[in-house]
Amino acid sequence: MATTIFIIMIIVILLLVKIIRDKKYLPGPWNLPVIGYLHKLDPTAPYLTLTELAQKYGPIYNIKLGMLNVAVLADARILKKVLAKDETLERSPLFLIDTAFEGRGLAHANIDLWKDQRKFAANFLRTVGAARVSPNRKTCESLIKKHVDEFVQIVKNQALGKPLDPSELIIHLISSTGSSLFLGQPFSLNDKKVSDLARNIHVFIKLLMIGTPLNFLPFLRFLPPYKKKLALLKQAVRTGRDIQGKLIHECEKSTNSRPNLLKAFQLHISESKSDQVYTLDQLHRLFFDLYIGFTETTITSLLWILLYLAQHVEVQTKIRQELFWVLQGESLELADFENLHYTKAALAEIARIRTVLPLGVPHYASENIYLDGLTIPKGTMIMPLLWGIHMDPKVHKDPEEFRPERFIDSDGKFFKPESFLPFQSGKRMCVGEDIANMVTTIFIAGVLQNFRIGAVDSVPIDFTGSCGAALTPKPQKLIFTKI
Numbered sequence: 001m002a003t004t005i006f007i008i009m010i011i012v013i014l015l016l017v018k019i020i021r022d023k024k025y026l027p028g029p030w031n032l033p034v035i036g037y038l039h040k041l042d043p044t045a046p047y048l049t050l051t052e053l054a055q056k057y058g059p060i061y062n063i064k065l066g067m068l069n070v071a072v073l074a075d076a077r078i079l080k081k082v083l084a085k086d087e088t089l090e091r092s093p094l095f096l097i098d099t100a101f102e103g104r105g106l107a108h109a110n111i112d113l114w115k116d117q118r119k120f121a122a123n124f125l126r127t128v129g130a131a132r133v134s135p136n137r138k139t140c141e142s143l144i145k146k147h148v149d150e151f152v153q154i155v156k157n158q159a160l161g162k163p164l165d166p167s168e169l170i171i172h173l174i175s176s177t178g179s180s181l182f183l184g185q186p187f188s189l190n191d192k193k194v195s196d197l198a199r200n201i202h203v204f205i206k207l208l209m210i211g212t213p214l215n216f217l218p219f220l221r222f223l224p225p226y227k228k229k230l231a232l233l234k235q236a237v238r239t240g241r242d243i244q245g246k247l248i249h250e251c252e253k254s255t256n257s258r259p260n261l262l263k264a265f266q267l268h269i270s271e272s273k274s275d276q277v278y279t280l281d282q283l284h285r286l287f288f289d290l291y292i293g294f295t296e297t298t299i300t301s302l303l304w305i306l307l308y309l310a311q312h313v314e315v316q317t318k319i320r321q322e323l324f325w326v327l328q329g330e331s332l333e334l335a336d337f338e339n340l341h342y343t344k345a346a347l348a349e350i351a352r353i354r355t356v357l358p359l360g361v362p363h364y365a366s367e368n369i370y371l372d373g374l375t376i377p378k379g380t381m382i383m384p385l386l387w388g389i390h391m392d393p394k395v396h397k398d399p400e401e402f403r404p405e406r407f408i409d410s411d412g413k414f415f416k417p418e419s420f421l422p423f424q425s426g427k428r429m430c431v432g433e434d435i436a437n438m439v440t441t442i443f444i445a446g447v448l449q450n451f452r453i454g455a456v457d458s459v460p461i462d463f464t465g466s467c468g469a470a471l472t473p474k475p476q477k478l479i480f481t482k483i
Ligand code: HEM
Pocket: 083, 106, 107, 108, 118, 289, 290, 291, 293, 294, 295, 297, 298, 301, 356, 357, 360, 361, 362, 422, 423, 424, 425, 426, 427, 428, 429, 430, 431, 432, 433, 435, 436
């Protein structure tokens, strides 16, 4: 009996020490054993629950999701400091993500593979002109323009003045731009494989919601609803790999001389000392990651852009006027971008008010992180709460108001405040920032030089969105009329 009481006392003391030690680290709400704070996360909008907690506990706090410690960072300055450290380069273990990516590819690759593949991907993007410093930026610009022109022509010919849900056309625009860019092949409008892949990715990303309990409590996979979800995810991975296998195969057979991922990769297969990295499997996974990165985020961005422009006709007018003055009747060139201050401000405001990745892409503390007197313990998931940063009323006044002017300085020029981080920061920040900005700018210019965008009469635009890994707008119709 005395031994039992002694053991219980030791356990209680150890638990108390742990609780006190945890409290010393970061503030945060009380968590239940095993499930942590999962029961309180809004399953459809976890970024809102986490932003409310930031208002209560401050811009850096700790919660438990399942058994995993999570440091939620809702302050841009702190987030940048944390992501600048080599000890936070790794991705966090998350059951669904690990099941889908198996530590390979690029975006969720284990750290050694990531170092090599990140360099490879950055070089490849430079080669095809999809980077800020590249001799081939003009080629990339023409490629995007060609696809945007195609979009404009289809709307003109088939949907002018009629209610149109633009999502299918946008999916086609972006997925064929992505294929041209990564595989060097322009795919025809009738090639369903390309947009099927993007559609499949959309399903996949919806299933990959970071806040889902299955990510933190893998044993749930044996219960029916989660079992079904896991089966759907595995099916989406199989379908995706099947379609991309066909695309890569077509690329292999092609006589096209444009650079492509396959050629670049094969060059490494012959030069590489390690046959562990440059394998066919890794090529497929890398293509998948680049394709996901490219399609899901830019499709989502373009849809939000159309909805916000449709709601704010005065912003359309200002962008059109700016394009008129800067271009003077000529067509848009990359060199013009730096003079399109209002256009860039409008695009930034849309990226702020509807953050495409509201929970960012989490990292992981592989060592204790010491910062401004705070400690993030080794083994903690680092969650960049991008929504919380972009909607913080202390840094973005009246955050729910759509106001491009907040990105214009006193000289009338576009400026990027520190608290605007749609692509995160640090060594692992998005590799596609530059190409994403090229696509959105060329798109907005192409569309507004040809159309006035409006809501369908008496149907209010729905800005709520639905949240998987990305926050995507709900399907809805708009009207494109001739200017
Ligand atoms: C509006 C468009 C986009 C947004 C908002 C966005 C956002 C992000 C964010 C927040 C990350 C996580 C960075 C980190 O872990 O610190 C990321 C990573 C990544 N993005 Fe993007 N992205 C966009 C477009 C693109 C495009 C066009 C590509 C394709 C070229 C791309 C490819 C990737 C890849 C491969 C990663 C993983 C990087 C790594 O782990 O090293 N993204 N993106």
